Amino acid sequence: MNKLRPALGIFGGTFDPVHYGHIKPVIDAAQQAGVQSVAMLPCHIPVHKDLAPSAAKHRLAMLKLAIECYPQLYIDDREIHTSAPSYTIHTLQALRAEYPRHPLCFFIGMDSLHSLATWHEWQALFDYCHFVVCCRPGSQTTLSKELQQLLNERQVMTNNALHNALYGKIFLADTPLLAISSTDIRQHIQQGLSTNNMVDPKVRAYIQTHKLYQPSTTF
Numbered sequence: 596m597n598k599l600r601p602a603l604g605i606f607g608g609t610f611d612p613v614h615y616g617h618i619k620p621v622i623d624a625a626q627q628a629g630v631q632s633v634a635m636l637p638c639h640i641p642v643h644k645d646l647a648p649s650a651a652k653h654r655l656a657m658l659k660l661a662i663e664c665y666p667q668l669y670i671d672d673r674e675i676h677t678s679a680p681s682y683t684i685h686t687l688q689a690l691r692a693e694y695p696r697h698p699l700c701f702f703i704g705m706d707s708l709h710s711l712a713t714w715h716e717w718q719a720l721f722d723y724c725h726f727v728v729c730c731r732p733g734s735q736t737t738l739s740k741e742l743q744q745l746l747n748e749r750q751v752m753t754n755n756a757l758h759n760a761l762y763g764k765i766f767l768a769d770t771p772l773l774a775i776s777s778t779d780i781r782q783h784i785q786q787g788l789s790t791n792n793m794v795d796p797k798v799r800a801y802i803q804t805h806k807l808y809q810p811s812t813t814f
């Protein structure tokens with residue numbers, strides 16, 4: 596049988612803006628999962644959010660600044676440069692065609708795991724990737740029956756299983772709890788509050804220079 600290639604990590608998000616709650620947990624989770632490199636995958640139009648995100652060029656520029664000191668992170672811009680809504684199943688299908696022998700590990704926060712059953716063709720996602728889940732404060736603590744069943748069937752306790760199969764497993768990483776969200780950051784900026792400890796200083800400077808997330812002026 597053909598030996599599997601090294602696992603590829605993928606961390607999808609709107610990243611409007613990218614913050615420490617994205618970067619720190621994913622670095623830890625990748626280490627625990629034994630995944631050497633993780634593609635940050637900014638989406639174009641998030642399919643499940645009402646708000647239109649900031650321009651692609653700004654979200655990409657902030658992401659570049661935020662990952663500068665992390666050689667294990669890089670950007671995959673395939674979703675953000677398309678005009679279609681970003682359905683993960685389609686991206687995974689494209690990645691699988693490119694990487695037939697690499698296990699694919701899709702990184703998500705615990706809140707995303709709780710809402711996984713609302714994703715487009717969600718059950719088919721497990722035919723393409725594993726999920727590596729980061730802790731996130733404020734996520735529900737009780738599991739729905741559906742989610743409990745999913746974990747019973749698919750959860751693995753050690754990372755070996757992620758490297759011995761191309762897809763289909765769930766690995767819950769034990770990552771630091773960081774109570775940060777992009778929504779909070781946008782609100783802090785609108786209210787003139789500090790975003791220290793939430794956002795990388797280079798990203799903060801970019802936000803200031805480009806006057807992102809300012810309160811809209813009405814006359």
Ligand SMILES: Nc1ncnc2c1ncn2[C@@H]1O[C@H](COP(=O)(O)OP(=O)(O)OP(=O)(O)O)[C@@H](O)[C@H]1O
Binds near residue numbers: 607615
């Ligand atoms: N503080 C955090 N801790 C762990 N995971 C997180 C955290 N913030 C975001 N994530 C995860 O990162 C991924 C991308 O999230 P996203 O870009 O939507 O950020 P967000 O802060 O949740 O944004 P918003 O507040 O605009 O909804 C999701 O899987 C989400 O669960």
Ligand SMILES: O=C(O)c1ccc[n+]([C@@H]2O[C@H](COP(=O)([O-])O)[C@@H](O)[C@H]2O)c1
Binds near residue numbers: 609642644707713
């Ligand atoms: O494909 C879907 O239906 C789907 C529904 C919700 C979220 N996602 C993906 O999950 C990732 C995290 O989403 P978000 O909104 O928390 O930034 C991002 O890559 C989204 O494209 C995908």
